[in-house]
Amino acid sequence: MARNRTISKTRTSFSLRGLIRWPLHIIGGFLILSVVMVVIYRFVPPPVTLTMLFDKNGFTKEWMSLEDMDPDMARAAIAAEDSKFCLHHGFDAEAIQKAFEHNERGGRIRGGSTISQQTAKNVFLWQNGGFFRKGLEAWFTLLIEALWGKHRIMEVYLNVAETGIGTYGANAGAMRYFNHDASTLTRAEAARIAAVLPLPKKRAAVAPSGFTRRYGNSISRRVGVVRNQGLDSCLK
Known part of the structure; x- marks a missing residue:
């Protein structure tokens, strides 16, 4: 027993x-x-992302190195999406708090994700997904900040971010909207592409109107601020 x-x-x-x-x-x-x-x-270069694979419109992309891309494209992204890109280590607590407070008041939803967080999500994960996805996003954000550095993060971001219906990356966006590649973007063109980034399926960089036009003009003005204040210094 x-x-x-x-x-x-x-x-x-x-x-x-x-x-x-x-x-x-x-x-x-x-x-x-x-x-x-x-x-x-x-x-x-990441060959494909889950967002591209599940895009019912298919996808068009054309990789371009950050060195070959017009520097105003990166400046426009910083101006539009993450002004503290070169200062933080992947997360901007102040921006997250402001986004939370803004969204609590209602109106147009504002995100608090940095370019690093968006890159982690776009390359390794999927859209939406709640807290579980956000947790994985935080992990990959820490990894790319530690192993890639800012230059590579921006390079990948500008090549995988959705810039139009079935269009991914600033270079593909430039060819779609302006009939030339991203190496010769004007400041206004770079700003228009950056203005599309938050809602690429609902906004267009060609002949924009309403909010998209005003937002693009605002980004164009801030590109000069990014350059003059050295907010893109980590990319040089």
Whole structure:
């Protein structure tokens, strides 16, 4: 009887260890895989993203290095999306708090995500998804900040961000809207592409009207501020 109890306790112990071991293996495997993916994309352009794959309109993209892209495109992105891009380490607590307070009051929804967070989401994850997705986004944001650096983050962002219906990246956006690549963008053209970024399926950079036109003009003015105040210094 005592021997049977010992065997039963041993089996229970092994069972509990198995229940604990599998989740640990899954988590450990995910951590290793995520680091490997981030290291690979530090040197290799991401071939496709989940957002592109699930885009019912298909997708058009054309990779261009940050060195070849007109510098006003990166400045416009900073002016429009993340003025503290070169100052933070992936997260802007002040912007998140302001977005929360603004959204509590109602009206047009405002996001508080940095360019780093948006890049992490666009490259490695999916759109929407709630708190679980946001948690994964935070993890990948920490990884790309540590392993990529600001220059690579901006380069990837400007090549995977949706810039129109079925159009991804500033270079593809420039060719779609202005019939030339992103190496010769004017400040106004770069600002118009940046103005499209928050709602690429509802806004167009060609002959914009209403809010998109006003927003683009505002971004164009702020591009000069970004340059003069060195807010793009981490990209040089």
